[in-house]
Amino acid sequence: MSKKFTWKDFATVFGHYIKKEIKSKAYIIVTIILCAASFASCFIVDGILSGRDKVSLHVIDETGMFSEYLMSDNVSEDYFESVEPVLEQDDTLSEDDMLEAIEENGGAYAVFSRDGEEIKLTLYNNGDMSAADQTALLNLAQNLYTRINISQLGISPEVFADANRQIDFEEITPAGQPQNFWTTYIMFMLMVLAIVMYSSSSGTEVASLKTNKVMEIVMTSIRPLPFYLGVTLSMGLSGLIQLALVVLCFSVSWNIAGIDTSLLTEAGITLTSLQANETAAFLLLFIGGFLLYSFINTAIASIVSKNDDLTTTMVPVEMLAMVQFFICVFALESDSAFTSVCSYIPFTSPAVMFVRYMMGFASAGEMCVSAAILYGTALIMALLGASFFSRGSVHYGTVKDFRFRQR
Numbered sequence: 001m002s003k004k005f006t007w008k009d010f011a012t013v014f015g016h017y018i019k020k021e022i023k024s025k026a027y028i029i030v031t032i033i034l035c036a037a038s039f040a041s042c043f044i045v046d047g048i049l050s051g052r053d054k055v056s057l058h059v060i061d062e063t064g065m066f067s068e069y070l071m072s073d074n075v076s077e078d079y080f081e082s083v084e085p086v087l088e089q090d091d092t093l094s095e096d097d098m099l100e101a102i103e104e105n106g107g108a109y110a111v112f113s114r115d116g117e118e119i120k121l122t123l124y125n126n127g128d129m130s131a132a133d134q135t136a137l138l139n140l141a142q143n144l145y146t147r148i149n150i151s152q153l154g155i156s157p158e159v160f161a162d163a164n165r166q167i168d169f170e171e172i173t174p175a176g177q178p179q180n181f182w183t184t185y186i187m188f189m190l191m192v193l194a195i196v197m198y199s200s201s202s203g204t205e206v207a208s209l210k211t212n213k214v215m216e217i218v219m220t221s222i223r224p225l226p227f228y229l230g231v232t233l234s235m236g237l238s239g240l241i242q243l244a245l246v247v248l249c250f251s252v253s254w255n256i257a258g259i260d261t262s263l264l265t266e267a268g269i270t271l272t273s274l275q276a277n278e279t280a281a282f283l284l285l286f287i288g289g290f291l292l293y294s295f296i297n298t299a300i301a302s303i304v305s306k307n308d309d310l311t312t313t314m315v316p317v318e319m320l321a322m323v324q325f326f327i328c329v330f331a332l333e334s335d336s337a338f339t340s341v342c343s344y345i346p347f348t349s350p351a352v353m354f355v356r357y358m359m360g361f362a363s364a365g366e367m368c369v370s371a372a373i374l375y376g377t378a379l380i381m382a383l384l385g386a387s388f389f390s391r392g393s394v395h396y397g398t399v400k401d402f403r404f405r406q407r
Contacts, residue, residue: 009222013230017205021238031242035249042253055129056107057137058098059085063119065148066112066141098124110137119145181332184358188328188351191286195293195350196321198239200314202232203297206389207310224390229382232298236290281357281367288374289350292381293321299385324351335361344370346377 021027061067067085098109102124109124121141123134209231296317304310328351331339335356343353343362353370356362362370 006223006226009226010230013222013227014234016234017231018234018238021205021235022241027238027242031245034242034246038246038250039253042250042257045257055133057129058101058107058109060109060111061085062111062113065119066144095124099126102126112141181359184355185332187282187358188355189325191282191289191351191354192321192325192328194239194243194286195289196318198236198243199290199293199321200297200318201239202235202294203301203310203314205231205235206298206301207304225383225386228298228302228386228389232294232382232385236294240290277364278358281364282354284371285350285354285367285374288371288378289321292346292350292374292378293317295378295381295385299381299388302385302389320347324348327352328355331355331361332359335359344373346374349374 059067098111102108103126106126108126108129111122111124113120113122121138123129123137125134129137297314300313300317301310304313327339327342327348330336331343331352332355339352339356339361342348343356343366349370353362353367357364357367
């Protein structure tokens, strides 16, 4: 058996297992299903957003100013299924009558009345009209009322429009990066889930090899370190390829579907595009975290004898990876000494440091220091894992037996 690590051995193991994984029927079927689901998801979301049920609006206009405007085609078609004025003989509808009508027929009643010199809008709604539509109705009425008042004062619409220009608003964090809460939230969730889901694949493969006792034969010709790294990195890369294909299908679907993001904006969800430095930070921290947990899972798999044992021993590792999620929820709101410390601990730093960097709580230099610690720890785990791997690769007892054997 070779005494030294050789790149030839590593390349042989790496090439063999990545080809085996990518060509397997299970991998191909799962990839197709995930890509199809990802591609279809945007069209489903677009259908839900664009297919919102518009309500019928019944207008009782005691002021005589609003019903004609709300019935115009450019207003009624954009916001409501129909706008119907209540006839004069029905103006005496009581509150109970209107509530009973919307309970039976749906829709909503908008009553415009005068309260002294003030205009009052009372909306009778059983829940069919969304908060966004209510805001749209109020804005429409308010804009019309403003134009009427301006006209009565003898001010031309052009002069008013020039005097009523909006102020451009942009919020900048102390570190100089824009606040992008929802984009950061989605990206760190993707990072944590990908680490948990795909970092265990290499451990599963090693446990499978031990069950078939293949490693007893392999260890006679290849040193543990190149075999350990080859299996870990090949299985990890196959997982990343699958993830990249899913993200690509989602991106293509998003562009084809043309989702109206204004509806998300109305709901307070604003998505921003990642800048080059933010994308680089995500990839740097994600790959480091992925390698760290992959090496840990492979080392654990090398000292268990059955897949049932592997599931039990991997649970604490997966829970440790998921801890990042809960810390990130706090890091999104504000920076603290706790989240700052966690952003430098390798087991929690990938997602936590990414959130702190995106929200402007950490500088690029701090992010690089955290990444250096992360990759250094991953390297140490690779070396320790290779040592455990060489001792446990031909051992078929329990984890407790393995520990006793090392004493």
